[in-house]
Amino acid sequence: xxxxxxxxxxxxxxxxxxxxxxxxxxxxxxxxxxxxxxxxxxxxxxxxxxxxxxxxxxxxxxxxxxxxxxxxxxxxxxxxxxxxxxxxxxxxxxxxxxxxxxxxxxxxxxxxxxxxxxxxxxxxxxxxxxxxxxxxxxxxxxxxxxxxxxxxxxxxxxxxxxxxxxxxxxxxxxxxxxxxxxxxxxxxxxxxxxxxxxxxxxxxxxxxxxxxxxxx
Amino acid sequence: xxxxxxxxxxxxxxxxxxxxxxxxxxxxxxxxxxxxxxxxxxxxxxxxxxxxxxxxxxxxxxxxxxxxxxxxxxxxxxxxxxxxxxxxxxxxxxxxxxxxxxxxxxxxxxxxxxxxxxxxxxxxxxxxxxxxxxxxxxxxxxxxxxxxxxxxxxxxxxxxxxxxxxxxxxxxxxxxxxxxxxxxxxxxxxxxxxxxxxxxxxxxxxxxxxxxxxxxxxxxxxxxxxxxxxxxxxxxxxxxxxxxxxxxxxxxxxxxxxxxxxxxxxxxxxxxxxxxxxxxxxxxxxxxxxxxxxxxxxxxxxxxxxxxxxxxxxxxxxxxxxxxxxxxxxxxxxxxxxxxxxxxxxxxxxxxxxxxxxxxxxxxxxxxxxxxxxxxxxxxxxxxxxxxxxxxxxxxxxxxxxxxxxxxxxxxxxxxxxxxxxxxxxxxxxxxxxxxxxxxxxxxxxxxxxxxxxxxxxxxxxxxxxxxxxxxxxxxxxxxxxxxxxxxxxxxxxxxxxxxxxxxxxxxxxxxxxxxxxxxxxxxxxxxxxxxxxxxxxxxxxxxxxxxxxxxxxxxxxxxxxxxxxxxxxxxxxxxxxxxxxxxxxxxxxxxxxxxxxxxxxxxxxxxxxxxxxxxxxxxxxxxxxxxxxxxxxxx
Numbered sequence: 001x002x003x004x005x006x007x008x009x010x011x012x013x014x015x016x017x018x019x020x021x022x023x024x025x026x027x028x029x030x031x032x033x034x035x036x037x038x039x040x041x042x043x044x045x046x047x048x049x050x051x052x053x054x055x056x057x058x059x060x061x062x063x064x065x066x067x068x069x070x071x072x073x074x075x076x077x078x079x080x081x082x083x084x085x086x087x088x089x090x091x092x093x094x095x096x097x098x099x100x101x102x103x104x105x106x107x108x109x110x111x112x113x114x115x116x117x118x119x120x121x122x123x124x125x126x127x128x129x130x131x132x133x134x135x136x137x138x139x140x141x142x143x144x145x146x147x148x149x150x151x152x153x154x155x156x157x158x159x160x161x162x163x164x165x166x167x168x169x170x171x172x173x174x175x176x177x178x179x180x181x182x183x184x185x186x187x188x189x190x191x192x193x194x195x196x197x198x199x200x201x202x203x204x205x206x207x208x209x210x211x212x213x214x215x216x
Numbered sequence: 217x218x219x220x221x222x223x224x225x226x227x228x229x230x231x232x233x234x235x236x237x238x239x240x241x242x243x244x245x246x247x248x249x250x251x252x253x254x255x256x257x258x259x260x261x262x263x264x265x266x267x268x269x270x271x272x273x274x275x276x277x278x279x280x281x282x283x284x285x286x287x288x289x290x291x292x293x294x295x296x297x298x299x300x301x302x303x304x305x306x307x308x309x310x311x312x313x314x315x316x317x318x319x320x321x322x323x324x325x326x327x328x329x330x331x332x333x334x335x336x337x338x339x340x341x342x343x344x345x346x347x348x349x350x351x352x353x354x355x356x357x358x359x360x361x362x363x364x365x366x367x368x369x370x371x372x373x374x375x376x377x378x379x380x381x382x383x384x385x386x387x388x389x390x391x392x393x394x395x396x397x398x399x400x401x402x403x404x405x406x407x408x409x410x411x412x413x414x415x416x417x418x419x420x421x422x423x424x425x426x427x428x429x430x431x432x433x434x435x436x437x438x439x440x441x442x443x444x445x446x447x448x449x450x451x452x453x454x455x456x457x458x459x460x461x462x463x464x465x466x467x468x469x470x471x472x473x474x475x476x477x478x479x480x481x482x483x484x485x486x487x488x489x490x491x492x493x494x495x496x497x498x499x500x501x502x503x504x505x506x507x508x509x510x511x512x513x514x515x516x517x518x519x520x521x522x523x524x525x526x527x528x529x530x531x532x533x534x535x536x537x538x539x540x541x542x543x544x545x546x547x548x549x550x551x552x553x554x555x556x557x558x559x560x561x562x563x564x565x566x567x568x569x570x571x572x573x574x575x576x577x578x579x580x581x582x583x584x585x586x587x588x589x590x591x592x593x594x595x596x597x598x599x600x601x602x603x604x605x606x607x608x609x610x611x612x613x614x615x616x617x618x619x620x621x622x623x624x625x626x627x628x629x630x631x632x633x634x635x636x637x638x639x640x641x642x643x644x645x646x647x648x649x650x651x652x653x654x655x656x657x658x659x660x661x662x663x664x665x666x667x668x669x670x671x672x673x674x675x676x677x678x679x680x681x682x683x684x685x686x687x688x689x690x691x692x693x694x695x696x697x698x699x700x701x702x703x704x705x706x707x708x709x710x711x712x713x714x715x716x717x718x719x720x721x722x723x724x725x726x727x728x729x730x731x732x733x734x735x736x737x738x739x740x741x742x743x744x745x746x747x748x749x750x751x752x753x754x755x756x757x758x759x760x761x762x763x764x765x766x767x768x769x770x771x772x773x774x775x776x777x778x779x780x781x782x783x784x785x786x787x788x789x790x791x792x793x794x795x796x797x798x799x800x801x802x803x804x805x806x807x808x809x810x811x812x813x814x815x816x817x818x819x820x821x822x823x824x825x826x827x828x829x830x831x832x833x834x835x836x837x838x839x840x841x842x843x844x845x846x847x848x849x850x851x852x
Contacts, residue, residue, distance in 0.1 A: 055255060058270075059223025062316075081228045081692065082699070083650040084707055094231050111227070118230035126233055133234045154235055155703050161713040162705040165720060174703075178238060199237055208236040208243040211698075212229050 034067035047120035085159030581607030
């Protein structure tokens with residue numbers, strides 16, 4: 001009898017402990033909060049001035065009081081700028097490009113590092129960042145499927161009401177044009193060097209990369 | 217766009233670099249940040265309490281007082297702060313709105329004071345957040361009802377000689393306290409209703425014996441007197457009904473109302489009786505009709521507020537009562553069946569059929585127990601006792617529980633309905649905001665194009681067109697423009713999209729037809745036919761000619777992109793209707809030619825030469841909407 005009671009009690013305690021852990025886990029998740037490194041360190045790491053970092057952080061913290069952006073919030077924020085269509089796929093790829101450490105959340109340092117490259121970086125850095133964005137599986141090569149995904153995501157942002165009417169194979173055609181330009185050795189994939197070379201040959205691209213110089 | 221999100225616009229624009237390698241066309245220029253001021257703190261002094269915030273925080277909402285240049289009127293040069301002589305408590309909520317993007321309504325605040333403050337700061341109350349919106353709406357409704365009551369009582373006291381006789385009569389009927397005559401009428405009708413009801417009742421009382429005959433009810437003994445009384449009452453009711461029929465503003469609605477039906481039912485038996493007195497066969501039916509005279513008692517509901525409330529309560533609880541009745545019916549049927557089969561065996565049983573057992577079941581379940589039907593078999597007695605016990609349970613116990621339950625569920629339903637309605641309203645608001653922002657982009661595109669077209673002719677008319685969009689808006693629009701360039705497609709609104717779909721499905725008009733249009737060289741403009749890509753040459757050539765003529769009308773051009781689609785509903789009427797709109801410029805003989813449609817403004821993009829020139833022949837065949845808009849005006 002005592003043995004039975006003993007096993008019962010041990011069973012119960014075993015069951016009770018995981019549930020307590022679960023509560024603690026839940027508590028942990030809700031109070032996760034991140035504070036960025038110091039202002040001086042960020043200023044050293046990025047190309048922004050202190051004032052600009054201040055403005056950036058205020059906006060960032062306002063929208064994400066916990067200090068990190070998760071993918072859902074990221075998608076919501078990005079979707080606000082594109083009311084016509086569905087920006088969630090492109091936002092997903094953007095998120096993966098921002099989240100360099102693949103942790104599932106973007107901290108302020110990641111955010112500011114990426115912005116520094118995009119707004120204040122050299123052409124080389126910008127192109128490399130873009131290559132990283134297109135390379136969905138981060139294997140160092142862009143193949144056609146990845147490109148089609150990206151282009152389709154861009155077209156999704158246009159929404160339904162466009163002129164001319166979006167057809168099914170428009171993204172694919174667009175990708176074909178892209179690959180014709182970028183894929184030098186016609187092996188079906190674009191490497192980083194091919195990408196850099198082709199972009200630097202194209203004046204349009206070079207000019208448009210400088211477009212957002214004065215964003216901050 | 218939400219306030220906080222505006223802070224992320226730089227990020228969205230930076231992310232647009234990801235589109236650049238994919239795009240085939242050059243990107244439009246970014247809007248210049250003319251006043252690149254460093255962000256500064258500004259001090260807002262509200263009745264002595266100082267609030268401080270960044271200037272950019274306030275500029276998030278440029279169409280409010282604090283976000284626009286209107287606040288400069290309150291700038292105090294001596295103290296270098298903005299002074300507002302308003303309530304600092306409410307200002308706290310207002311400022312939090314700028315900071316967080318959500319407007320809250322404090323519960324302790326008076327609703328009209330809050331509304332006044334919001335109106336002062338130029339904030340629409342519709343954007344109150346969902347957390348406080350219900351409370352706000354409830355208080356607003358209460359306030360409105362209070363104001364209405366006040367107005368009503370005010371109206372009642374003041375004399376309104378300007379009302380017509382009919383309107384005064386209607387007011388007198390609806391509200392007897394308005395004048396003495398109405399009050400007299402009210403009491404007279406009430407008295408006669410009472411007299412009529414009492415007459416009906418006393419008619420049937422046995423009135424003592426007339427010597428030589430059996431006991432008679434009073435109605436038959438003093439039949440003449442009763443008949444006179446009845447006639448008088450019915451005459452009064454008829455006159456009243458006719459007057460009520462004459463007075464109301466909407467007779468149809470009045471006829472359909474419950475009270476008028478009661479009125480009619482109350483007086484009909486008398487008239488039918490007048491018609492049918494001589495026919496003995498239908499006298500039975502006539503007698504039945506007299507029952508309807510009792511409906512006169514319902515006329516009292518006009519005189520009694522309580523009766524009306526009771527009627528309304530019953531009506532509103534109809535579903536709950538219905539359910540109660542249904543469950544009772546189920547129980548009755550079950551027990552009646554059981555009792556019938558239990559008592560089948562016994563002789564001389566009163567339970568002749570199941571419907572006959574219904575009576576027993578009802579009497580037993582409601583614990584009445586008349587005793588006219590009793591079970592005789594043992595099984596019958598057992599089931600009979602179960603029936604009476606369950607009767608107590610089925611009827612007596614759950615009624616209060618059901619009543620309170622249903623009252624709670626009823627209120628919950630009301631709240632659920634309210635929440636559903638609010639959700640619909642909220643989604644509608646979000647949709648409106650979304651379409652607002654997308655429409656804003658389309659509008660600014662058209663405005664921007666008009667501006668550029670204006671610049672072509674070099675006249676300083678730029679003040680007329682387009683309102684000055686904030687820097688954030690222009691940056692946002694630039695971003696959307698880049699997206700259009702990347703994908704080589706344009707944003708259009710829904711109606712135009714549907715037109716395009718219609719067109720593309722009717723692309724049987726061969727392009728060989730369009731040269732026939734070019735055979736009309738005398739036309740400055742032609743009816744429009746749109747191919748997949750447009751030429752940009754035409755507008756520049758046409759614009760100067762038409763532009764000079766219609767310079768003064770430019771300021772009155774309303775971009776009628778949204779109006780025009782209404783012209784083109786069906787394919788067959790397409791040509792005719794388009795002709796109506798562009799009559800002075802199109803030859804009607806062109807009905808047989810190419811598709812007439814209203815093109816979209818974005819066709820006119822002077823910088824968009826990168827778009828490959830269309831395959832359509834001849835510059836005369838195409839005309840963008842700018843010219844057509846202009847044409848419409850200059851057709852005068």
